[in-house]
Amino acid sequence: MARKLKLRIWRGDASDGGLKNVEVEANEGEVVLDLIHRVQATQMGDLAVRWNCKAGKCGSCSMEINGKPRLACMTQVASFPEGEEITITPLRAFPVIKDLVTDVSFNYRKAMEIPSYEHPKNLAPGEARMEQVDVERSQEFRKCIECFLCQDVCHVVRDHEENKKSFAGPRFFIRIAELDMHPLDMLKNRKQKAQEEHGLGMCNITKCCTEVCPEHIRITDNAIIPMKERVVDVKYDPVHWLGSKIRKREGIV
Amino acid sequence: MTSLEKYKYDVVVIGAGGAGLRAAVEARAAGLSVAIVCKSLFGKAHTVMAEGGAAASMGNVNEKDNWQVHFRDTMRGGKFLNHYRMAELHAKESPDRIWELEVWGALFDRTKEGKISQRNFGGHEYPRLAHVGDRTGLELIRTMQQRIVALQQQDAKESGNAESHIKVFAELTITEILKENGKIAGAYGYWRENGNEVLFEAPTVIVATGGVGKTFKITSNSWEGTGDGHALALKAGANLVDMEFLQFHPTGMVWPPSVRGILVTESVRGEGGILTNSLGERFMFKYIPEVFKDKYADNEAEADRWYLDQDNNRRPPELLPRDEVSRAINAEVKAGRGTEHGGVYLDVSKRIPADVIKKRLPSMWHQFYELAGVDITKEAMEVGPTCHYVMGGVEVEPDTAAAVGVPGLFAAGEVAGGMHGSNRLGGNSLSDLLVFGRRAGMGAVEYVKKNPSATVSEKAIADAAARIQAPFSRAGGENSYSLHAELQEITHNLVGIIRTGKEVEEAIVKIAAIRARSANVAVAGDRKFNPGFHLAFDLDNMLLVAESTAKSALLREESRGGHTRDDFPGMSSKWRQVNHISSFDGEKVNVKAQPLPPIPKELFDLFDIHELEKYMTPEEIAKGGSN
Numbered sequence: 016m017a018r019k020l021k022l023r024i025w026r027g028d029a030s031d032g033g034l035k036n037v038e039v040e041a042n043e044g045e046v047v048l049d050l051i052h053r054v055q056a057t058q059m060g061d062l063a064v065r066w067n068c069k070a071g072k073c074g075s076c077s078m079e080i081n082g083k084p085r086l087a088c089m090t091q092v093a094s095f096p097e098g099e100e101i102t103i104t105p106l107r108a109f110p111v112i113k114d115l116v117t118d119v120s121f122n123y124r125k126a127m128e129i130p131s132y133e134h135p136k137n138l139a140p141g142e143a144r145m146e147q148v149d150v151e152r153s154q155e156f157r158k159c160i161e162c163f164l165c166q167d168v169c170h171v172v173r174d175h176e177e178n179k180k181s182f183a184g185p186r187f188f189i190r191i192a193e194l195d196m197h198p199l200d201m202l203k204n205r206k207q208k209a210q211e212e213h214g215l216g217m218c219n220i221t222k223c224c225t226e227v228c229p230e231h232i233r234i235t236d237n238a239i240i241p242m243k244e245r246v247v248d249v250k251y252d253p254v255h256w257l258g259s260k261i262r263k264r265e266g267i268v
Numbered sequence: 269m270t271s272l273e274k275y276k277y278d279v280v281v282i283g284a285g286g287a288g289l290r291a292a293v294e295a296r297a298a299g300l301s302v303a304i305v306c307k308s309l310f311g312k313a314h315t316v317m318a319e320g321g322a323a324a325s326m327g328n329v330n331e332k333d334n335w336q337v338h339f340r341d342t343m344r345g346g347k348f349l350n351h352y353r354m355a356e357l358h359a360k361e362s363p364d365r366i367w368e369l370e371v372w373g374a375l376f377d378r379t380k381e382g383k384i385s386q387r388n389f390g391g392h393e394y395p396r397l398a399h400v401g402d403r404t405g406l407e408l409i410r411t412m413q414q415r416i417v418a419l420q421q422q423d424a425k426e427s428g429n430a431e432s433h434i435k436v437f438a439e440l441t442i443t444e445i446l447k448e449n450g451k452i453a454g455a456y457g458y459w460r461e462n463g464n465e466v467l468f469e470a471p472t473v474i475v476a477t478g479g480v481g482k483t484f485k486i487t488s489n490s491w492e493g494t495g496d497g498h499a500l501a502l503k504a505g506a507n508l509v510d511m512e513f514l515q516f517h518p519t520g521m522v523w524p525p526s527v528r529g530i531l532v533t534e535s536v537r538g539e540g541g542i543l544t545n546s547l548g549e550r551f552m553f554k555y556i557p558e559v560f561k562d563k564y565a566d567n568e569a570e571a572d573r574w575y576l577d578q579d580n581n582r583r584p585p586e587l588l589p590r591d592e593v594s595r596a597i598n599a600e601v602k603a604g605r606g607t608e609h610g611g612v613y614l615d616v617s618k619r620i621p622a623d624v625i626k627k628r629l630p631s632m633w634h635q636f637y638e639l640a641g642v643d644i645t646k647e648a649m650e651v652g653p654t655c656h657y658v659m660g661g662v663e664v665e666p667d668t669a670a671a672v673g674v675p676g677l678f679a680a681g682e683v684a685g686g687m688h689g690s691n692r693l694g695g696n697s698l699s700d701l702l703v704f705g706r707r708a709g710m711g712a713v714e715y716v717k718k719n720p721s722a723t724v725s726e727k728a729i730a731d732a733a734a735r736i737q738a739p740f741s742r743a744g745g746e747n748s749y750s751l752h753a754e755l756q757e758i759t760h761n762l763v764g765i766i767r768t769g770k771e772v773e774e775a776i777v778k779i780a781a782i783r784a785r786s787a788n789v790a791v792a793g794d795r796k797f798n799p800g801f802h803l804a805f806d807l808d809n810m811l812l813v814a815e816s817t818a819k820s821a822l823l824r825e826e827s828r829g830g831h832t833r834d835d836f837p838g839m840s841s842k843w844r845q846v847n848h849i850s851s852f853d854g855e856k857v858n859v860k861a862q863p864l865p866p867i868p869k870e871l872f873d874l875f876d877i878h879e880l881e882k883y884m885t886p887e888e889i890a891k892g893g894s895n
Contacts, residue, residue, distance in 0.1 A: 064799070158403065
């Protein structure tokens with residue numbers, strides 16, 4: 016049942032590193048994270064890797080497997096043909112700390128820049144009434160497990176460090192969309208801010224983020240495109256434009 | 269070795285799951301400065317794994333529900349070993365804690381009237397669990413995480429510094445809780461990223477570190493569940509209460525081997541899933557214990573009718589409390605009626621249409637499809653018990669969550685003991701986190717008023733630093749991974765779901781032997797993000813927890829909730845009157861019996877006297893409560 020597998024694991028840190036070859040046993044039904052753990056326990060005690068739940072729910076074990084951003088806990092060994100080498104590397108868009116662990120603090124900084132949910136002031140706890148269909152739109156985005164694979168794959172920042180300052184990335188576009196579509200949120204200019212402050216305009220809808228999302232959130236279709244459309248509508252609609260100038264409207268309703 | 273990083277805070281919260289974050293929010297609301305320390309990245313805590321929901325008697329689906337019914341269910345579920353005051357506070361305050369989450373942006377599933385929807389769960393008399401599909405824990409952790417961010421944004425606006433009141437120290441391991449003159453003075457640890465050491469000086473420490481599942485071989489817990497808070501508190505002079513009670517969740521995945529133990533939410537049964545053995549028998553009808561006979565259907569027809577009419581039918585036995593279902597599955601497998609891979613079948617496909625399954629149990633569908641190649645809308649799942657939750661934990665004052673015997677120390681969430689008695693009801697943990705997280709925060713606020721600062725002595729710092737360095741100074745010693753695997757084997761085989769006195773005695777000897785060897789753990793590599801090094805400290809904690817569990821299990825000569833003794837199969841009213849208190853003398857864990865606080869009359873009177881007769885002695889019944 017067990018078979019021997021050849022892995023190439025990137026080892027090193029910010030100063031230096033490279034792929035190391037290892038051979039490891041794989042059993043039926045195992046995922047790539049199982050192999051990494053076996054290597055850790057038997058051959059490389061100090062191999063650095065992040066993981067937590069091992070069930071695809073926490074989004075910790077993000078890495079690149081044969082060049083594709085994936086969760087190691089949800090990548091079946093059996094999905095690779097017999098004899099194929101498996102190459103495991105850290106997320107490319109973020110600075111390496113050690114081995115498969117990268118510095119993902121970029122994402123936490125961006126989270127801090129997104130204005131938080133604003134509850135209606137006169138609505139006391141327990142009084143909220145919302146229709147299921149209305150909460151479902153935002154619920155799709157709240158499925159996000161913050162694995163940051165979408166952030167890693169997005170070509171706006173993947174090889175363009177200089178864009179990071181002005182671009183929040185797909186994870187935070189769905190966060191903005193989630194709040195924007197939240198039936199009770201009181202902050203009204205979220206889409207405009209997404210465009211002006213968080214780099215929504217830099218996205219040219221190649222849908223790579225949607226493709227790698229382990230939660231199958233339709234990031235591009237359901238969050239980014241609708242927001243882009245609304246922003247464009249308002250920006251180029253002369254009536255809206257005039258209204259916003261004359262009445263000094265704060266934002267787009 | 270680089271220079272020591274030093275911080276001063278009013279409160280250090282260890283653990284960034286639901287309880288820790290809720291505590292931090294409360295302390296911050298009173299203007300205190302709070303350090304939140306966690307072993308993983310912010311937002312990855314084990315709370316995320318909770319699936320089914322948070323129990324709160326809001327009465328949105330059945331208006332007959334109220335705190336008294338919730339209190340009764342919780343006490344029954346815990347077989348009356350719960351600390352009555354914790355169960356009371358929990359039942360009374362849960363609804364407010366859930367509604368508060370909505371104010372912070374949480375989006376629960378809704379009823380037709382637009383209120384928060386509530387679902388059925390094992391042991392709960394009415395539909396009571398607020399939920400979001402089967403990812404309620406994610407919603408809870410994300411809401412709390414985003415609440416912390418919102419507060420930091422507010423601080424940035426007011427003071428120009430987002431971290432003026434709350435700072436998250438992610439991927440930092442605490443190795444010691446420090447005391448001076450008998451009171452909490454701070455905590456010591458190291459950054460996992462580079463091994464640099466960190467000192468926190470603070471008059472209060474709140475442990476909110478979750479559970480101990482990694483002590484066991486088959487568990488639903490992540491690597492973080494190594495009993496850190498249990499062990500740190502024990503070493504700081506706190507007591508652990510009732511550590512013999514471990515919840516083996518009845519439905520973990522059993523196949524393939526690499527996913528063995530991963531949780532299958534109880535919602536599957538709450539939504540109508542049935543359990544069958546290899547003969548196709550719906551076996552749970554055979555396992556309804558005497559104390560539950562009047563609440564659970566003993567035939568299929570009635571059990572099926574319950575889904576349509578809950579007022580005139582008894583509940584299906586699949587929804588018995590978790591300990592009962594786990595024992596039943598264990599017995600079926602032992603009797604040779606298990607599945608090919610040593611579990612039983614759990615089937616939801618025959619009762620619910622595929623699209624509804626995908627909507628109500630999306631992450632279960634995904635988990636089985638991706639990891640086991642099973643489509644749960646068409647086929648049955650194979651499931652079996654998995655170590656899920658520890659009922660035992662730090663002995664606390666219910667109202668303040670203050671650890672008994674250690675001024676300045678607080679504990680909330682899974683790491684605290686007492687609330688759930690001998691068995692926790694599903695759904696009561698997410699509400700527990702919020703209720704007692706908040707209370708721990710309030711407790712710390714009151715304590716800091718009288719004890720505004722703390723200083724750690726040079727000697728304490730030097731001792732803590734020496735302990736961190738130690739594994740690197742030993743050559744050719746033991747490997748922490750192998751010792752961990754050995755420990756898991758012992759707990760699984762000898763202190764697991766079914767125990768005997770002889771086996772537990774054997775376990776105590778073997779755990780002590782591993783503990784002796786663990787003093788010799790050597791670590792390869794350097795301090796930089798080195799998992800072997802990290803495990804060395806986790807292992808220390810797990811060994812203390814395992815010792816406490818085994819010694820408590822040996823003393824309790826009865827079977828109750830999450831403690832089943834093959835040599836003492838019955839439940840005894842005599843044993844209900846005592847808690848087991850673990851303390852640490854610097855070398856070993858000592859366990860002693862301590863009388864359970866008696867239930868006051870007004871709570872006693874909430875129960876039918878005939879029900880209480882099943883749990884209490886005639887003398888207790890005659891007294892009718894404590895006042």
